[in-house]
Amino acid sequence: MFGSTLDSSRGNSAASGQLLTPTRFVWPYGGRRVFLSGSFTRWTEHVPMSPLEGCPTVFQVICNLTPGYHQYKFFVDGEWRHDEHQPFVSGNGGVVNTIFITGPDMVPAGFSPETLGRSNMDVDDVFLRTADPSQEAVPRMSGVDLELSRHRISVLLSTRTAYELLPESGKVIALDVNLPVKQAFHILYEQGIPLAPLWDFGKGQFVGVLGPLDFILILRELGTHGSNLTEEELETHTIAAWKEGKAHISRQYDGSGRPYPRPLVQVGPYDNLKDVALKILQNKVAAVPVIYSSLQDGSYPQLLHLASLSGILKCICRYFRHSSSSLPILQQPICSIPLGTWVPRIGESSSKPLATLRPHASLGSALALLVQAEVSSIPVVDDNDSLIDIYSRSDITALAKDKAYAQIHLDDMTVHQALQLGQDASPPYGIFNGQRCHMCLRSDSLVKVMERLANPGVRRLVIVEAGSKRVEGIISLSDVFQFLLGL
Template sequence: MISEKTMGHMSFRVAERISEADLQVSRHRVSVFLSTHTAYELLPESGKVVALDIDLPVKQAFHILYEQGISMAPLWDFSKARFVGVLSASDFILILRELGNHGSNLTEEELETHTISAWKEGKAYLNRQIDSHGKAFPRPLVYAGPNDNLKDVARKILHNEVATVPIIHSSSQDGSFPQLLHIASLSGILKCVCRYFRHCSSSLPILKLPICAIPVGTWVPKIGEPNRRPLAMLRPSASLSAALNLLVQAQVSSIPIVDDNDSLLDIYCRSDITALAKDKAYAHINLSEMTIHQALQLGQDSYSPYELRSQRCQMCLPSDTLHKVMERLANPGVRRLVIVEAGSKRVEGIVSLSDIFKFLLG
């Protein structure tokens, strides 16, 4: 469903009240900070990173991501002795949609026959990534080095429309013997920004503004704004197939799940697709028959009402300041906040990490 309800508190005319001087000063100071700090500062004192062999069966990769609680992993090619790409939740969405087009049920055997390498090559053909000799060339790996500045890392993520980039170090000029150090995200970069400006927030005047007063995020359009992109929302009774199609076609990473009054119940994200690996659910479901409500329950240990499950939805109010929103988005695992009306929890918009960085970087 595409909502056409009014925006309530939101009015982009308020954005005209933003002082251009304050905006430019704030952007300049953020830019200077990001340009003078490196990806090395994102590395934790301890932790682990997961990489997958490109010849691993897709089914096995699916289970590994689910068991590790991650939505993506870099791909290692032993024959080339280098990292060659990334397998993400988006890949699994496309795989399940593709397999679903050829039969009523998705079978475990179909996933057994596909290696990650074969899928990436097939995906390249689907995307018409063909060279002059008719050979498919999968999308090259987008990565950063530990000495790259944070501004360049953020721009790589935004420009390539990815959620993360691997931080890879090689002591050789030819890039041999690469070491996977970390998986960088906008959340980690934003955490550095918030930590640096936490005790001098006055140096960034725009931080005090409510998010409804700045042009950031995607909002439910007002009457008279037919050209503004509508916000995609779905009912819990909608099919999983409808949700996956919307994620792909609308090119969004999440969809608010709402009741008949457009009040927030839950949210379905690309990363939720990995829940289908639980008990091999992908082998005996029909994407068109399973509802979003049922799909979300797969990630739950036991049945719980929407009121409790909605706690996993990260929310904010239109009146919350940009500073508060940035602090919330800097928390690990938080990629977007659903903007709701106080009391009714009626959805008014979404603000994501990429929205914040596009605004801050200008």
């Protein structure tokens, strides 16, 4: 039993030295006794076929076939028959059905989804696809592949804990809620971090997170309701006061009237990675603080890390790097899987339109779009829809440079100028390999996309057309996780 298991493994293929492909043969036209015979049995052995469970007219048998061209025929109640709905040729011995089995690199015939939809046999599909090379051969994902891959990822994430995301050494920055907002803004800019948890000394616990959305909202407050919040006030306005004020503003943006204060979304070091990922996705946050308290009641919490999807994805990539075949979907091109947001093709209606910006659009409109569309970044394109740059929520901190925010008016500044400001400042985050904008092609495999997204600071990839750089879509970290976790 074990010997045969070894034999069937890929590295040590069958004794004949060739890999055998299990192939399903079907005779759906009834009969009392149906046999299959063919070149693969040297026409001497007749393989009995079984009537399908609950359908006595459909006969089926599985045969292991070597790669190559095979002929076969059915022997039905004493009569040689061929199936006209399966490929056939006329030869010396009369009409025979034919099948072509490609090599071991082929997706097993029974697994490819086209065969599921087809009313007839899977084998002719294999035949057609390989016989016509001009046909665009995009291997589509099988439902079973997807299920198994999701299952494996789910198992991996459920057995790993947030503890493993912690770097060997690193620093975490937390801000006191009594710090003036303006100072916080500068600290984030100088430290080059997009967000920081907030510490309340009075309560002795972490109460929230200050991130780019806060600054976007503040700047819009400054810009649109200048009278309400002045630059001078910003000097004294504390984070705590802002968060209270934000509650009123945020109600304007999301009509839900979310109860305030919203409890801090946090995880513990022993939470499994699947829960961490789900928490990030469900709360639509960029990162969650990993907080540890040695006491039962959660007092004296310690901030260990800020867990983001990027770190979890890195863990997945690291784990499957050398066994990518165990996740069959990894090799799928991204255009063949329901992943990310795509520019709708002509005639297609998309539920999620893809927002883009022109470089001369005002910063104010860009920020409004970021807030209203609930997205974290917007591709900046030229008149031909070719990608120039991308404007992300976290780019807002660039405005802290030289107190630029104090001098500009959001509607006067263009997105292009804002990005220029950021490039001069070049904070360490958001830049990977000196590149601001990370792109991929529709034909790239999922594993390639995942590996690029696992790099720190890369939160999304813009899918562009090869050559023209025309934007075709965008894939964010959370898109990848929603797909991998099957949400």
